[in-house]
Amino acid sequence: MTPAPAASSLYSHHIDELQRRTAVALERGGFDHLVVPSGTLHYQVFDDRDYPYAVNPQFKAWLPLTKAPGSWLVATPGQRPKLIFLQPFDYWHVVPSAPSGYWVEHFDIVVIRRPEEALQHLPAHAGRCAILGEPQSALGAFAPNNPAAVVNYLEYHRAFKTPYEVAMMREATRRGVRAHRAAERAFRAGASEFGIHLVYCQAAGQDAGDLPYNNIVALNEHGAVLHYTERDLVPPKPVRSFLIDAGASHHGYACDITRSYALDTGHEFQAMIDAVDAAQLRMCDQVRAGVDYKQIHVDAHLALAGILWNFGVIKVSPETALATGVSSAFFPHGIGHGIGLQVHDVAGFAASDEGGTIAKPEGHPYLRMTRMLEPGMAVTIEPGIYFIDMLLDEVKKNGHGASVDWARVEAFKPFGGIRIEDDVVCTEAAPLNLTREGFAEVG
Ligand code: GLY
Ligand code: MN
Ligand code: MN
Numbered sequence: 001m002t003p004a005p006a007a008s009s010l011y012s013h014h015i016d017e018l019q020r021r022t023a024v025a026l027e028r029g030g031f032d033h034l035v036v037p038s039g040t041l042h043y044q045v046f047d048d049r050d051y052p053y054a055v056n057p058q059f060k061a062w063l064p065l066t067k068a069p070g071s072w073l074v075a076t077p078g079q080r081p082k083l084i085f086l087q088p089f090d091y092w093h094v095v096p097s098a099p100s101g102y103w104v105e106h107f108d109i110v111v112i113r114r115p116e117e118a119l120q121h122l123p124a125h126a127g128r129c130a131i132l133g134e135p136q137s138a139l140g141a142f143a144p145n146n147p148a149a150v151v152n153y154l155e156y157h158r159a160f161k162t163p164y165e166v167a168m169m170r171e172a173t174r175r176g177v178r179a180h181r182a183a184e185r186a187f188r189a190g191a192s193e194f195g196i197h198l199v200y201c202q203a204a205g206q207d208a209g210d211l212p213y214n215n216i217v218a219l220n221e222h223g224a225v226l227h228y229t230e231r232d233l234v235p236p237k238p239v240r241s242f243l244i245d246a247g248a249s250h251h252g253y254a255c256d257i258t259r260s261y262a263l264d265t266g267h268e269f270q271a272m273i274d275a276v277d278a279a280q281l282r283m284c285d286q287v288r289a290g291v292d293y294k295q296i297h298v299d300a301h302l303a304l305a306g307i308l309w310n311f312g313v314i315k316v317s318p319e320t321a322l323a324t325g326v327s328s329a330f331f332p333h334g335i336g337h338g339i340g341l342q343v344h345d346v347a348g349f350a351a352s353d354e355g356g357t358i359a360k361p362e363g364h365p366y367l368r369m370t371r372m373l374e375p376g377m378a379v380t381i382e383p384g385i386y387f388i389d390m391l392l393d394e395v396k397k398n399g400h401g402a403s404v405d406w407a408r409v410e411a412f413k414p415f416g417g418i419r420i421e422d423d424v425v426c427t428e429a430a431p432l433n434l435t436r437e438g439f440a441e442v443g
Contacts, residue, residue, distance in 0.1 A: 007167065008102040014164035015081070015106045018062060023077040025130070025153040028354075032128040034075040037137035037144070038068050040115075052209050055252065057341045058132040061158065064103060064168075064251035068096045070115040074123060083107040084121045088114065115139065148355060155346040156353035159338055160376035166425055168253035169340065169378060170434055172212075173423065175248035176255040177438040179204035183217070184261060187242040193217045194231040196244070204248045212254035212343040216245035223260070223416025224386045226333060240265055241415040247343060254343040256380050257435050258421030269415040272311055276385060279303040280420040283335065284381045287424040287431040291373045294361055297335040300383045301327040308385065313412065316403045325363060326403045329391040334367035336380035339423055344368060345378075377426045378434075386417030 022034050038059040041050040055066045062073050062081065070086035087095050099109050110121050119140050123129055126141035132151065133144040161169070182203035186196045197217045201207045208214070218228040220236050223243035245258040262270040283303070286296045305318035305327040313330075314321055321327040338345035348369035349357040358370040369379060387409055395404060422435035 007164070010162070010164035010167055011103055012106065014162040015062070017162050019075065019077070019081070021154060021157050022075045025150045026077060028153055029130050029147040029149040031130040031147065031150065032076065032125075033123045033130070034073075034150070035122060035129040035131045035142060036062070036073040036075075037131070037133040037139070037142075038065070038071040038073070039134065040069050040136050042136065056133050056137070057252075057346070058154070060252035061154075061341055063107075064101070065096070066249070066252050070118070071096075072118050072122060074121075076123070080106070080108050082121070083109045084118045085109055085111050086113075086115060086118070087111050118142075152347075152350070152355045153353045156350045158340065158345065159347055159350075159371070159378075160374065161340055161378050161425065162376075165253060165340060166378070166432075166434075168251045169255060169423065169425075170438070171250035172248050172253050172255040173257070173434045173438040174441070175204050175206070175250060176246065176257050177435070177442045179246065179248060180244065180257055180259055180439075181442055183244050183246070184242075184259070187219075187239075187244075187261060188263070190235060190239065192231075192233055192235040193219055193222070194233045195235075196242075197231050200244070200246055204246075206248055210249055212247040212249050212256065216243070216258075218243045218416060220414060221416045223418070224388050224413075225416075226386070238265075239263060240267070241269060243417060243419060245419060245421065252341055254339055254341070255423055255434065255438075256339055256343050256382075256421060257423070258382055258384075258419040260418040260420060262415065267411075267415070268311065269412060269418075272307065272385065272412070273418050273420075275307045275310070276304070276383060276418045277420050279307060280381060280383050280422070281436075283383060284422055284424050284431060284433050284436075287373060287379060287381065287426050289373060289375050289426060289428065293335075293369045293371055293373055293379065294358075294367065296381070297364060297367050298322070298361060300335045301331060304331045304383055304385055311408065311412075312405055313408045314404055321403065324400050324403065325398065326395055326400050328363065329388070329395045330385050331383065332366065332386070332388065332391055333382075333384065334364070334369070336382045336421070337368035339378050339380055347371075373426045375426055375428050378423060379426070380421055380423055382419055382421035384417060384419035386419075387413040387415075388417075 036058045039056040072084040074082040130150040131144045179200045183200040186199040214229045242261045247256045301322045302318040305321035308314040360367045425432040
């Protein structure tokens, strides 16, 4: 957890930026204070087992604290932000350790021992507070009200990462690519999906509670299940291909990385992976200021349909494949999404910081972002080609069966699918590809 020396100054700038954003957001909503509970533990119904704790993203936007339930942040324009930090008397669990590190000097910190003690330190008038959180976090008069004017402003601007946030995402990426390399080695050594998953977690130094999302570790046909989260204990025979979509976290920030591999079976699936990889790099290069993210998505359909055409899987032009929905049968998800504090970051459709949404292109319901790219935005670029029976049956039912060479589909189906996913930051100049940079560093 030792940050690079630069983290301190980057963090100082980050807090200044949050203070600035908060002042505008509060003015828009007509409030004096921003109050953010870190969240509470949730329990399974009729049981005393708690669900994994997930910190309120509005809280971790300020603080590199992801395991501090029952704490509160108070930000008031013109004042140092205040952290009300719950460090309970509890001999059943490890309690959050006392605040320390590069961030503490930026806060007035009070330590409380019981959750209700927070009331003594929260602002005097709850009615003057924008309280951002979930209903379960309510404490006395401090029930989350999530005013739209405040939330819209903060979430819209959260798309623009501060240099501190990019540094945190870079650290998450370092962890993720190390684990991806270990997972690839395990795949080539013949491990099962479950075995590869364990190797990944070991190399990342993180498990389900720390990872930003559930690992997707898919061998052979399982690569065709977009969110495949089963994990077979035994490897299939023979093993042909491997799709891994797995991330890592650092101080609350995520990376989201997918790679696809094939064993050397002499099949052209590896060549198709290489073609998707090359096309993906060109898509990443489109992450530039003033580019419409929707356009990257539409262009990706054309590029992927071009690959399918080159490999003889489809028999129509990319333009026809896009217009008839045939490309969507092979590429049935969006080109990506914003990323940062949340793996699918907020405000992907936001029309402005006052609200409103930018519609998805017709026929593309799973695109998660429709905004214009601007410097500071971090997005994923994750094209894929899959061989999914259910969707290919639809192509036939919709009268486009003649667009597809079904024998070629059968030849590729045993390999499941391909996805290549990088995290890319839009800058004033060339895009910054955190994932490729991370792989290059790890070697
Ligand atoms: N890992 C989920 C996604 O790529 O969006
Ligand atoms: Mn993603
Ligand atoms: Mn992913």
